[in-house]
Amino acid sequence: MKLLLTSGGVTNRSIRAALVELLGKPIAECRALCVPTAQWGHPMCGPESVRGFLAAGPDAQHFSGLGWASLGVLELTALPTIGAERWVPWVREADVLLVDGGDATYLCHWMRESGLAELLPTLPELVWVGVSAGSMVMTPRIGEYFVEWPSAPDDRTLGVVDFSIFPHLNAFPTNTMAHAERWAAGIGVPAYAIDEQTAITVVDDSVEVISEGEWTRFER
Numbered sequence: 001m002k003l004l005l006t007s008g009g010v011t012n013r014s015i016r017a018a019l020v021e022l023l024g025k026p027i028a029e030c031r032a033l034c035v036p037t038a039q040w041g042h043p044m045c046g047p048e049s050v051r052g053f054l055a056a057g058p059d060a061q062h063f064s065g066l067g068w069a070s071l072g073v074l075e076l077t078a079l080p081t082i083g084a085e086r087w088v089p090w091v092r093e094a095d096v097l098l099v100d101g102g103d104a105t106y107l108c109h110w111m112r113e114s115g116l117a118e119l120l121p122t123l124p125e126l127v128w129v130g131v132s133a134g135s136m137v138m139t140p141r142i143g144e145y146f147v148e149w150p151s152a153p154d155d156r157t158l159g160v161v162d163f164s165i166f167p168h169l170n171a172f173p174t175n176t177m178a179h180a181e182r183w184a185a186g187i188g189v190p191a192y193a194i195d196e197q198t199a200i201t202v203v204d205d206s207v208e209v210i211s212e213g214e215w216t217r218f219e220r
Helices: 013-023 037-041 047-054 076-081 084-093 104-114 116-122 177-185
Strands: 002-006 031-035 070-073 096-099 127-131 164-166 191-194 198-203 206-211 215-218
Touching: 002 013, 013 127, 013 198, 013 206, 031 084, 037 047, 037 076, 037 104, 076 104, 084 116, 104 116, 164 177, 177 191, 177 215, 191 198, 191 206, 206 215
Parallel strands: 002 127, 031 070, 031 096, 096 127, 164 191
Antiparallel strands: 002 198, 191 215, 198 206
16 A cells, blocks of 8 residues: 555645656546545534535545546445445555545544455555545554544554654644644654645655645654
């Protein structure tokens, strides 16, 4: 699996070029599955925001609205009730998973419960494009600062990569560099603070920051 971990999506030419390189073909030739699950775990999200993502609305122009050959929906909360024989082929046939933001601990829970987390390592050519929590779920921890799901046992997530992510740098009054520095001081692993014009690619053991904006790396 190849990762494109973003804060706000494919927001500039540099990130778009990195995405096309990961895909190995034009976006217009790729089949995408949208994963809205993380939104259900966050109090700021709901039916309207999910609809905008799935319908490739104006707010999703840098994500589901990029001009994919096809768009489908993969709702992780439904997968345990329909059987792997149905949904696993859908994932295997996809070129990319578009994984939206929300609460990363909720997304992590349903990735494990659905079986998707176990399946992903068997799909080396699949591209995972995350926005916010859709990126953070791949890290070891997100920090209590970002936990919004009341049932989350702690702030741990999948640990596919060995660093954590502070997204939306300077996009909100509560996401300044000062907030990021305090967050990083307690996270216990290397970490990146990234803004909406920044992404991180991960292919095998290679990690690269793609940015036309602002980012910082915090050492452990």
